[in-house]
Amino acid sequence: MLQAPEIMIEEYEPRRHAKSIAEMWNRSYESWGGDNSYQTEQSVIEEHQNGTHLKLFLAVAGGEVIGYCSFSHYKEDTGALYIPLLNVRPDYHGRKIGKMLILRALEETIKQGWPRLDLYTWPGNTKAVPAYKKSGFFWEKRDDTTHLMNFIPSVLQTGAVKPFFEQLDWYRDSVREISVAPDGRKENGFDYFTYAWEKDGLKLKMEYERTGRGLRLIETEDYLIKVSIPLQHQLPFGSSYPVIYEAVNKSGKPLTLQIKGVSNPNISFELEETRTVEEAERVEGQFRVHPVEEEQNAYQTHPVVEAELLINGQPAVFKLGIEPKYPVKLRLTLPDRTMLYKGESFELDITAENEYATESLFSFSLPEDEVLAFDQPVVQIKVPAKARKTLTVSAQLKECGIWNQKLAITAQTGSLEAAVIEQEVSLVFPGTEAAFGGKTDKGWLISSGRYSAHLDRSSNSLELYEDRQKALGLMFPKFGLPYTNEFKKSPAEQVTTYPDGEAMVLEARYKLDSTREGLLLTTVIKLHRNGIIERYHQLHNKSGADFTEPLHLKESFGFSLEGAVIPYCSQYIDLNQGVHAASPDYWDVQKLTENWLYADDGKMTRGIAWPADRTLIRDHWLYAVEHPFKNIAAGRTVQTSPLRIALGTWSNWQDFRSFALQQGYSRSRKPDTSSQLKISLNGGNPFISGASELQLREQKMSFLEGEISLSSASGSIVPQSRVIRASEHLAETSLPLLSGRQGELICCSCS
Template structure:
């Protein structure tokens, strides 16, 4: 073999090498498409502790780790080991380290007696594919994956080939053509992979048939041995001939023996002993009985014959693809079915014969459906297909599984008769049932369904029938160390039970690697879209099992608009860049849930706080520690909950996961966060900002920060600094009263614009009182906004004047009637639900100047309007205060309500209504302006009656004022509404109290006055202000 760099040593993994492996991965990111994720020593230790690798080989150059190669048991098929991951550090490319690692894995496979070694790669991996092929791998020609198989271990361990490899080096003597494309010689539906060797006049070649994964031909200078058949695709229960051909190339007679017999699916028998002078052909009959359709992922049914040549043995194999004369697949295009309504199912009919045929399908009577026509005939060319629509009326929801009679009349008039079972699910609201198709086990409950793939026990939950789904659960792994044995092992039993509100699927499997342990997968499906999944385990052996653990893994691709609880915050990952689990630092997940607003419905996943859950590469793993199981002991994992559209908002799903009775609202942080240490930058305050990434990558780029379009700060951050966050100070003197702080972070790959809102108070707030028209009035001004109240006139504020322009419409000092309202005072107020203006005016209303501290310690000044209810029967005894607060010089008014005395009334479910009336010099001066609207963008007041939803970012303009009025509703708003008619423009905000406050306090809402266009994203940052 060619010489490999002598300083490279192949060693086995231990935890002491974890730091070096992390360094290797971080230096190898460009080899994996420019991945920017950062691997740590601790992550490596956790990953390898939970790995199902049999061995992990590392290429070491002194203290440096130059390469990585795992070796595990292949989970998709039997009879193979697998290289799950192979990597060589880029600065060691060209040193043949990859070759050395692959050959080491191959050597171990041979040593352990496994016949095959598999791996996956990607088609564009043009550097590695030639290496793989030179090391004995063949690239399987498939559309779904790039799968390579290596049969050298089988060949090396075949006694008949040992003399061959005594003279020919399987690596150096190879003359197999190496091309970067799928391999295989195709003949009569078979695909053959051919090895060939030549050296000093010595020659040998071996063919391996793809679907049997076995040797089908051996040719040397002494003989030719081959098993063959006319067609790979054969009709079930129809006798077919196969042949074993042997050619003796020597001058001496050869002892030849062949023996083999089939099984329940494949019936044949070979028993021959003879001496061969030159050539012999053995012909035998094989019949394949009905059974499961073979999968491209697994070894097919096959003929297997052991042959001895002069006493040296080899096994010949030839796979087949058994089919019926015609294949029929039934489908129903609808998601729900409706009783006693004519609909249809589609039957896709394929002619598997080698000639044209007339196919007739006869569908039997069934209680579940009513058929107009029970017989359908069609002429289909050889290998062709046709789709026929079958009209029917659904009489009963559930699995419709008729056994249909099929006849295929060939060109010579010969008729083949057979049966097939069709499977179609007719879902209905509230209907619970289970069923089985050729590929899946299913359970249904209303709109929702769960299916378990028979091939590998992959679980998929959805509300639709689409073949492509983005969320799946892998079968549980039992450990430690963990094993993938349950992906290949057929269940002992599968059953389902219908409960009152759910349907429960049970899958029972016995472990071979931990003898005596029986696992029962439990999947419970509720009609509202909730799926609960857990595992029950029992020790049926006579020996204890210690340190038992069970790991469940989630695969979830195209994670967009996703919320993850990270480092005590809720981080929002936008739809612009899909999230992968590997983007999240494992130790950073601080709560037991995540939620994605994906289409067609939002999905939430939660797990118990007793389990250990963390991202694990492209999977998300949830681990339960079972501990010791004595003989006869039973235990169970904690439940994993999947919400398929049952929760629409992440806050509600979070409350469910945390078992909280109320959903707390909070401002989310971005995946690349530009955060300030407060919203308010007071004079002389220590004000700072931080740029932070919540993905597992280092900051690498230039940062430019400006305030009100003036550059304030700039810097360059490099990967070598190994920073995931960068902090810097800001001088509050640079800010205006309401400043927009903009950041632009530019990397080699992308530019991200970041924005923050800063309130910078200056000056003071003054208060005065006076008497107007016999009403005691109170007035507060902060230098740009002046607000006024007259509590004996009406419990609210009647004036908001901004820089000389009045924004509120009021009747002060006289109560009047206007349009629908009588009495009408206008202005702005917050009142309990169900309390009318008449009732309010009967109660005791007072006002006073007030100062309040927010939770960050900033002082806000303004007016408090107090109402003590003594007359109204429903609200008697309740005392509440409305606050209207400002910061000095800042064009912003905050409003919230606090209950001082609930009068013994339970307020937790009550709602509050805030409203205010807007006007200019004339009502028609006022317009409601919608941002980001695809339709109408502006509504003028005072023209016609119009109710309009007022989304954050929309604003009110007045021809009487230069500023815009932005209303930012509180977190618990039902959605503000702008209502106008010929007489008034009203803004209404129905809302509830803050959870956890027992109905005693509402969250703040804000009136912002500014000439600039302020986005919803910017304005929503005000909701971080709390009192």
């Protein structure tokens, strides 16, 4: 009997592992419910060379990669590392390979001092959920995706419980209840996740609060200590609220508890208490919630009420997340019209949402400026507790542009003293002949005719619109090597908008001290009235020393290939011809032979061109261009060549190609498209005499699957057919055939 090869966990090395990783993915596509796309050694090397992974852990058996676990910073939230992708080759399912990889990622998280490890899976992957939970993950209840969080690193970093794990094994001794369902015990609007361990009479329980991602309870055989907020999870900012710490001495052994509040930019919390707990003690503090500039993302770490505890001299940090709410939230809604015109009167809906627990009267004024005027600018609206109400006001459009105001809203709630809340609100009024730019409540925008570009102040991403329809998204730049997502969190230091001839320009300046101290980045977006947009970047060295260390700037963008024509292998492949082929996994960007992509999905035409001296690469599901800088002298500025985008500018790909290449073409020799499935007969000779062969080759990175049928128009050859399965891993095939007469038409169909 053959002995199974030993399974080892190794870190990725391109020369040793890339080819085997490609084979692993090619043998795994069915288990992912995916398509027939395949990977090659080179595509694996390029993917990982351009990625932001900290590490890549591989399960290897007999020299073959049979498991894959990527490991990176978590760009969607703070305080966590992340497993972007976990896979085990199907013939190794059930052998606990996934567990080995997860535990290796957890080990690395603990080693690097991070408190949490996150991952996503798809809703149908329920068979993996017990293994994830046994490894310490909690399944967060969400409607949009399946997100799991692991607090075991935080558990093992908590000084107060370290002695327990000298006897307990966090994995083997867990007695946590595991079910194939989202986790969490709901209490007063809070969700609590519970760990529990037992061994030889030794017991330990710890609870974590979902939104603050923090510890809130420790229970042992000797004591129970917990924190709670007695009101609710959603709290209007600008007020103070109670928080309660409770300690119970269960065994009668000496127990002392020290609590010290920790303030942060969102919450002020000053509390310092020391108690000797004979039986039970209750400590109440007050924390104040400061105003926020935007609504809390429900799936990111919330502001926390934090305290440093000493339990018999051993440390533990307790955190409870709360969701700050605007005491009143105003939403302004324009009428459902394609466009409003200068001088036109219209009705505007204003919805006020009351977060107070009592009926409230809200008063505010709508300022007139060069864009808008109001018939009755002073507004009062009474809203029941925890409810919303809408009223309509009349307004006149004086000029196309941005109405952006910071409103002072006076809130009167019963017997309480009136409070004033500030809220920024914006309305945008484009015009067919208008060009303008400025600040909004979400960021900044420039508009020209039917087109607009929006720079988001939170993510630094750029969204391009034709009318009200989003056409394209360009991500924040990344700097490396290795690349990081740190720039996403850096707010713009200064943003200006101005006209430049018939175009509108937006310039955003950022400090890059976290990347290179003394380096400034200016991102420039130029929007033309015909739908052409350019984006480029300037790097300015304001320090007194040269930057001689190599620096790379990577700019990524999304581009849907629905209805696309792409320059591929010196042909122009029309993705509308044949089966659906819009997945970027089907197309090897290294085989793009010109510097452009074009698509017409029936709603709008889109095209993007990158600098001819740069190579397009993949950045996960995005495309990207890298700009290397070898030396930036002190006081000097260097600039990237632009990305150029056209929205609705040209109705055919040939004209956009001419723009991208900056060269014309003869109308009489207009380039034509090819199909994604290439069929040739007798080496390209359609006139058959004697023995011949039909070749069929898949041009995209996908294995052939389906039935090939051959016949002649007059029926003089015996019809043939062949069924090809994706498991055969064929990208091309051929069929021999004999023709009865020279010049006879042969028919081939594929399904």
